Amino acid sequence: MICKDRMSMGTDIVNINRIKKIISEKKSRFYDKIFTVKEIEYISNGGHKYTTIAGIFAAKEAISKVLGTGIGSVGWKEIEILHCASGKPYVNLINKGKEKLEELGLDSIEISISHEEDYALAFAIGYRSNNINIKIDDSIKKLLPRRSRDSHKGTYGRVAVIGGSRGMVGAPYLTSMAALRTGTGLVYSIVPKSLENIMSIKLTEVIVKSAEDKNKGYFTKDSLSDILEGIEGMDAIAIGPGIGADKERTYLTEEIINNYKGPIVIDADGINCLSINPDILYKRDQPIIITPHPGELGRFLGISTKEIQENRIYYSKYTSEKYNIIVALKGANTVVASPKNEIYINATGNPGMATAGSGDLLTGIIASFIGQGLIPIDAAKLGVFCHGLAGDLASIYKGEHGVIATDILENIPYSIKKIQE
Structure with a gap:
C-alpha cells in the first residue's frame, strides 16, 4: 500500500478577460509560447473556450509554485496539463519540470481547476509517498x-x-x-x-x-x-x-x-x-x-x-x-x-x-x-x-x-x- 503525504501546495487565479484580450491580439504566438501540442488539441476540440484556456494557464502557474521555481527555470511547455477520458485534469512534467519533481522527492502533483464568469482558479498539491521496500515481520x-x-x-x-x-x-x-x-x-x-x-x-x-x-x-x-x-x-x-x-x-x-x-x-x-x-x-x-x-x-x-x-x-x-x-x-x-x-x-x-x-x-x-x-x-x-x-x-x-x-x-x-x- 502506498500512503501519500501532502508536501507542498500552489494556487493561481487568472482573470478571464485578460486571456480574452491576449488571444484577440496574438493568439498564435500565445498558443505557441504557452501550450504543448496535446494541450492545443484539447483546447481546439473544446471550441477554444476562454475558460478552458485560462484554467490550463492558471494550473501551470500553480504547479510552478509547487515546484518552487515559478515559470522561468521550468518553462511553460515543461508543465503539461492533460485530461482523462472523464475530463479530470492531470499533470505531465517534461525535462526540467520532471527533474525538479525528483529533486524535491515528490512522486506526483494533483490539480483541481475551476472557474466562473470572470476568473479561473487552479489548485495544485505535490505528494510524496511513504512507500519503502522493507519487509515488516x-x-x-x-x-x-x-x-x-x-x-x-x-x-x-x-x-x-x-x-x-x-x-x-x-x-x-x-x-x-x-x-x-x-x-x-x-x-x-x-x-x-x-x-x-x-x-x-x-x-x-x-x-x-x-x-x-x-x-x-x-x-x-x-x-x-x-x-x-x-x-x-x-x-x-x-x-x-x-x-x-x-x-x-x-x-x-x-x-x-x-x-x-x-x-x-x-x-x-x-x-x-x-x-x-x-x-x-x-x-x-x-x-x-x-x-x-x-x-x-x-x-x-x-x-x-x-x-x-x-x-x-x-x-x-x-x-x-x-x-x-x-x-x-x-x-x-x-x-x-x-x-x-x-x-x-x-x-x-x-x-x-x-x-x-x-x-x-x-x-x-x-x-x-x-x-x-x-x-x-x-x-x-x-x-x-x-x-x-x-x-x-x-x-x-x-x-x-x-x-x-x-x-x-x-x-x-x-x-x-x-x-x-
Missing part, C-alpha cells in the same frame, strides 16, 4: 500497542524525561517529543530550573517541570528532591539526554536508579555517569534499558570503541547478562540483548541517521512504548525498528546527507502507521 507488527476508542490520555502512559543543561536543551526536547510522537498520553520534561523558561517555549504539548539548580544551568545535588517528586507516578522514565557528567550528576543518576521503582531508559551522559559505579545495577530489581553508542558502551566496560565494533553482539550480550539489564547498542544493525539471552538485530536505518540528536529520539521512543504497556524487551525491539524506519523514510525525501534529527522525529508517526498497514 509479524513478530514486529504484533508488538505495536492497539488503541481503544474507549480511552483517554491517561490510558497511554505517563513518561518523564530527565535531562538538559545549559547549551544542551535540544536533547531532552527531542526525547520528549519522540515520546509524544510515539503515542504517550502525557510526557513530562524535567530540566534544571534555570532552563525552565526556554523549555516551556520550545515544548507546547509537553508538561515542563523544573528542579532546583541554584542558577548553574545543570542538575546539582539540590535538584534531587524535585526530581524524585516529579517522577512519582510515572509509568517509565528516561534519564541522560543532555545532562552532562560530573560527580554531582553521577550522584543524581545513582539516587534516581536507587529510588525510582519503575522501568528506566538510560542514554548518553546517563550512561557515562553510570559507568563510574555500574555495580549499583546489582541492587536493582526493576528493568533498566541502556541505549549506548559504541563509544559509550566502551567507556562503560573500560574497553576501546574498536573492540566494541568488532564484537557488537558479544559485548551486548555480555553487558546485558552481567548487569541484568537490556542493552540496545546503536549503530548499523542495532543490537538488542536481554539478560534472558534474547538477541534482536535490527534491519532498519541508514547512514543518514548518524546525526546529532538521533539517539535522543530512540530513548524517547523506547520509553514511550514501555509507558504504553509493552514489556521492556519488546519496547526496545519495536523502538529500534520504528526509529530506523523513521530514518529510512526521512532519507527518501531528504537524502542521507541532509537528514537531521527533526526529520526523523517528523517521520516517527509514519513509521508506526506503516507497521499498522
